[in-house]
Amino acid sequence: MRITEATDAFARHLTDVRRLSPATVRAYRSDLADLADSVGDAPLDEIDLEHLREWLWRATKRGDARSTLARRTAAARGFFTWASESGLIAADPSLRLVAPKRGTTLPRVATADALGAVLDSLQQTAAEGDPVALRDHALLETLYGAGIRVAELCGLDLDDLDHARRTARVTGKGSKERVVPFGAPAAVALDAYLVRGRPALLARGDDPTGERALFLGARGRRLGPRAAYDVVSRTLGPVVGSAVGPHALRHSAATHLLDGGADLRTVQEILGHASLGTTQIYTHVSSERLAATYRLAHPRA
Known part of the structure; x- marks a missing residue:
């Protein structure tokens, strides 16, 4: 074979x-x-x-x-x-195949102030009532507020939200489910989208009664990761960089949680990392910021 x-x-x-x-x-x-x-x-x-x-x-x-x-x-x-x-070969030729060591690349993050300004601007645009603007505001608030992956966001259904507890049930890698919290700004944006934005988008679809997806595209169907990437890149690109995508919001959320005093285990649970080592990269980001502040502020730096 x-x-x-x-x-x-x-x-x-x-x-x-x-x-x-x-x-x-x-x-x-x-x-x-x-x-x-x-x-x-x-x-x-x-x-x-x-x-x-x-x-x-x-x-x-x-x-x-x-x-x-x-x-x-x-x-x-x-x-x-x-x-x-499976018995297709007698011996495995890959046993001594060595993977090259990965370089350590710190994730790109936006400052809390910069993200706050972007989200405030989106809120003002959404207040005009355009359904796509309402969706985009809720989308970015949810990505940043919950720190979830773009595939997890696009996989959310209406029933996955618990509005009373402000939590979302997401399905991550390996089909593992976890419950993540989101803050008051995301809750407000989601409520506005669900009341005024989603019904208008849903009406554009072929089967308005059958679609259970939380986030919809312009044609009333479940929003795909590619479309979500475009929304984030268009909105956040000028703040972080031209090649930024939804993962930048996840990186930013993790870094800001650690900067705010959250412990590493809590951040691991929120992000859905199987290994604590994966989460530890964000401690390096916080350390870099700490060192930069020290060099600027301390007279003997």
């Missing part, structure tokens, strides 16, 4: 057994297609460690990011481990 022939079965394994997100499965499919092209789609039992190292070396030479190389290594390891356990 060849890589291209086994990819569909491996993708089902990733989805049904390992419960990986659709985005991760698509990325792994792309990685395996690239590997198949590199080895000429040779039979699985003819691929050895040197083939895999050559594949990664080519990716390095064409300038792939370290994070991409690390993911490709993980894709190859996962694929050949699965193939070995």
Whole structure:
């Protein structure tokens, strides 16, 4: 059997057994297609460690990011481990395949004052009653207020909100559910959107009675991550940078929570990180800010 022939079965394994997100499965499919092209789609039992190292070396030479190389290594390891356990190959050639070390890149964040100004401006625009403006204000307030991922936001249904407790039930990576709080500004924005914005957007759809999604697109259907990214990039880009997306709001929320005195475990629970180590990067962001303030303010810095 060849890589291209086994990819569909491996993708089902990733989805049904390992419960990986659709985005991760698509990325792994792309990685395996690239590997198949590199080895000429040779039979699985003819691929050895040197083939895999050559594949990664080519990716390095064409300038792939370290994070991409690390993911490709993980894709190859996962694929050949699965193939070995499934009896498709006698030995796993990826056992000694080493992933390149990732560089430490601090997440891009906006200051609390800058975000406050952006959100206040959105609130003023939404007050005019345009349904898309009402949605955009509620969308950014929810992303920042709850610190959730864009896929989690787009997956929210009406029943996932608890208005009395100001919490949302979100489904994160690996189909794991968690309940996250959101603040009063997000609650106000959501209420305005649900009363005046969402019904107008819903009326534009084909089936106004069947759509349960919280956030809707301009045609009355569930808002997709790409459209949400465009909203955030258009609104927040001038504040943080031209390439900013919804994750910048998540990074900002985590950093501002730590700056405000929240403990690391609490932030981990809110963000839905499986490992505390993933959350710890935000302590570096806060430390950088602390050091910058010290250098500017202390006479002996």
